[in-house]
Amino acid sequence: MRIDVAQVGWTVRNKTIIEGVDFTVTSGETVGLIGPNGSGKSSLLRCAAGLLKPTHGAVRYDGHDIRVFGPRGIAQHIAFVGQTSHTAGELRVADVVALGRTPFRDRWRGLNSTDRLIIDAALAHMGLTGLATRTWRTLSGGEQQRTHVARALAQQPWGILLDEPLNHLDIRYQLELMEMLAATDQTVLVAVHDLALAARFCDRLILLNQGKVTAEGIPHDVLTAENLRNVFGTETEITRDSGGRLTISHRGVAPGPESSSTPG
Amino acid sequence: MSKGIRITVVLALALGATACSGAPHPSAGGDKKAGTVVRSCGQSLSVPEVPSRAVTLDQSSTETLLALGMADRMAGTSYLKTSIAPRYRADYEKVPVLSPKTLTSEQLRAANPDLAVASFAELYSKDRVGTREELKESGLPTYVSAVDCPRHSRAGMTPFDLLFKDYENLGRMFRTENRAQKLIDSQKKQVQRAASVSKKVKGKPSVVWIYSVFEGAPYVAGKGGLPSEMSRLVGAENAFADVDEQWPEVSWEAVADRDPDLIVLGDIPELGQPGDSAEDKLRMLREDPVTSKLSAVRNKRVLTVPGIEMDPSVRSTHTLGLLADEMKDRGYAR
């Protein structure tokens, strides 16, 4: 499924959070969203997932404006994994993953056998089969994050939008998750903090700064020393190894007034 | 004797009334067993037989029935505000106490009464013993003191007239008209004796009646209640007669402002709250910076009476007597 973000802007209380953002994620592509804190990554993802109504522009799935889908229709196309979502309840892992079936459930019907197969597969995919009956409260941060991703998979979406899914994850699971996102057929738009992981697993990157797209393209083109100095305010040395992989090493804070401040 | 309330002693007509109440029909000959019908606060009570299991819903009703000598016709009493007057105590102990507080709907029904007597219409509410209508449906006549529903009485009747009306009504229902008449006569005499004081009273001394003190504020007698009437009878006037409420809550300052010639304090030590005993009230009067300067307080022109007697009851003439004596003793009356 192709996701078009067309001239999207979002303004709240006279404060412009994102402005004129325009890009396309083609079907099956894995696109990384990078940028400093407050650059508008979360708002952009929420607009793309239909959770925020953009004040300007439109979001389209396969060319259809998502406003015509309605919440349920959107949820049948796209899964969204937010940053920190916790629950006070005594939900078990399997219950949380089962929430992914919500967009497909009739209000009177319980889970059917197909739902259960899908849930089991999602649990297995995220290595959670053994934890299925554990309650949310007893999980580590990483296990909770993986449960959320499993829940998104149980939605069997055409596209997955994830907001900083690597937080709380041990490095092993960070790699596993990024590998999975890169390998999947689904269209993926993911906000990532770790530039090296973004560079390694994403087909393309979108660099966001102060609500606007500063650079867009393959990692090699986006992650330049100049871009990083302008956006993050760091002096960075970027090298490419024999396999074509980028190595990013931060040398220090860039001098001068150029250093980017982060709004909010 | 006033005929303000329509009282009908039905003989032949009782056939219809008793049929409604579900009691067995009296024999067609219309003999002496025919019932009594009494009007009470908008309802006509049909009492086919002399009540033998009367239940009283408050202390005043209890004491009235005891004064009429009906102890052995009562199935229970309830809602004691203060201790029973000594002269009724022996009889009182013969009757079961269903509840020391207000009766519940279940308690009343469980006592299987054939008549309920109350001084206040508000005791018949859904959250207490149930409404009079629903009790009537279950065949229980409910009496409410005429004092508490002046709307249903002839205009111009004083609280004492209404009290006497109660004795008359109860006397009819219990077939003890003579005893009721005796009680009426003796209390009338007490009223007349007190009223005779008024002729000798100089000017119009003002009286403040303090019933209770709740959270520092005194509740005093306002317009229209028994205290106003008692004041009038002895030639004085209720200082708060202009407040259109029976027991308004006022401030000590307002009491001082009226600068009464006499203060009457209700004594209800059994309630057990600070301010319920006359002693407490007197102390508050003396300690308050404003009221302590009142001439009534400084000159100890303070009369203590049992609090319950400020409300209309068979004991009220006692307080009226105390007041009349006080007027004489203090020299308002020559």
Place this chain on the structure above:
Amino acid sequence: MLRPALFLGGVALLVFSMAVSVRIGISDIGYADLGRVLGSRLGLAVEPLPPLVDSLIWDLRIPRVLLAAFVGATLASCGAVLQAVTGNALADPYLLGVSSGASSGAVSVVVLGIGAGSLGVTGGAFAGALVSFGLLMFLLRRSGLDSVRILLTGVAVGQLFMALTSLIVMASGDAETTRAVAHWLLGSMASARWDGVAICATVTAAGLFVLWSCSTALDGFAFGQDTAASLGINVRTMQNVLLVATALLTAVAVAFVGAIGFVGLIVPHCVRFLVGPLHRSLLPFSALGGAVFLVVTDAVARVAFAPQEVPAGVFTALIGAPVFAVILRKRGGL
């Protein structure tokens, strides 16, 4: 499956507790008498009981037990729903200020004497609940029903109507009104009659069905509104439907029995331990649990301090507060 068996067990427990509860009170009723009361209503050839005993069972006890069951079910289900919608484990039907609004409405009716009688008070409470709820929605119209904001606005609205109630009571200054209001605010089943049961049964059945039909959506609220929306739930619409439904249900419950706290708070928490947090099971089990809890609590309230009857709301708080403390400890926070 375990659940249907457990549910049937719950129903059996409810029937059992109602059967036991209907017997206990100021006078214990035998099942033979109960049979005669029911038999005579069904037109069977049984000898009817004396009218007052029949009235005690049929007019008071049976409606009271039924009303307790309906109100308990309502409050517990509303608590479970509000906890999900606001994402706050402390949410409870009284949180939204609905009970305070209902109190103001009932008091206005009593004081101003609009359409007096039992339906008047109930109608006033209902109108008050709707007014306070309307105010709540008006204040929340822009904020997107954020969970903390709902809580705080609810508290503010509640305080406003509490003050309004006090003001009305103060201005009326009538001791009987004050008493009736205080009694009503404590929450008591003493006024339960068939008319209340009929209305409560209808509204409870319809309301709980609506809430239950939203079970899947309610589960989706577990991780907050964003996640709920991403699962395809129309958050705003769903919140409106659920809040209106719970307000109506609470208003009816409050109108008939006053403010009974803690049922909506502790029952859902306890039920979660038993059947987990998914609303398809949680809601029916909460309804059952709430019904059993209030039926039993009210029976205890009737007899614990006999002959005095303690308002059921006092007992739900006495039991509820410590149970809630234990739940909080066990969960290690919210």
